[in-house]
Amino acid sequence: MSENDINIFITDRKGTIHDVIAPTDMSINLMELIKIHEIENEASIGVCGGMAMCASCQCYIESEHDLIPKSDDEEAMLSEAFYLEKNSRLSCQIPISTNLDNLRIKIAPES
Numbered sequence: 001m002s003e004n005d006i007n008i009f010i011t012d013r014k015g016t017i018h019d020v021i022a023p024t025d026m027s028i029n030l031m032e033l034i035k036i037h038e039i040e041n042e043a044s045i046g047v048c049g050g051m052a053m054c055a056s057c058q059c060y061i062e063s064e065h066d067l068i069p070k071s072d073d074e075e076a077m078l079s080e081a082f083y084l085e086k087n088s089r090l091s092c093q094i095p096i097s098t099n100l101d102n103l104r105i106k107i108a109p110e111s
Contacts, residue, residue: 006101011062012039013107022096030091030105031057044110050092055081057091058108065103067094082111 004025010018010033022033031046034057048054052073058081061067067089070078074093078084088108094100 006096006098006103008033008096008100009102009104010034010037010039011104011106013109022100024096024098026096028096030059030094030096032092033096034091034107040107045107046092048092052077052090052093055090055111058083058088059091059105060085060108061087061089061103062106063102063104065100067100081108083108 001021005021005023008020008022010020012018018037018039020033020037029050031050034040034045035042045057047056052071055077058078070089071093074090077090078088081088091105
């Protein structure tokens with residue numbers, strides 16, 4: 001683990017918690033991190049390629065981290081998503097940064 005790495009805890013759709021090391025210096029987002037670590041079937045996460053157009057990467061934020069605000073596109077997509085909760089976000093819209101150390105998320109059920 002380098003000084004640019006943080007830990008993120010990701011609960012998959014089966015309930016398994018993955019303690020993942022995430023680089024903060026590679027300009028990736030949470031959805032890409034999930035795909036890199038093959039936490040879910042690749043065909044079921046990030047179907048739109050991270051453009052906030054499908055909600056396949058919806059997750060629930062389970063820790064008290066200060067995230068960037070939702071964009072209008074993210075709000076619109078979440079308004080049409082299944083299994084929506086008050087803590088729902090699109091993981092493709094959350095860039096990995098140092099302030100996310102020890103973030104806890106749960107991947108939403110597949111639509």
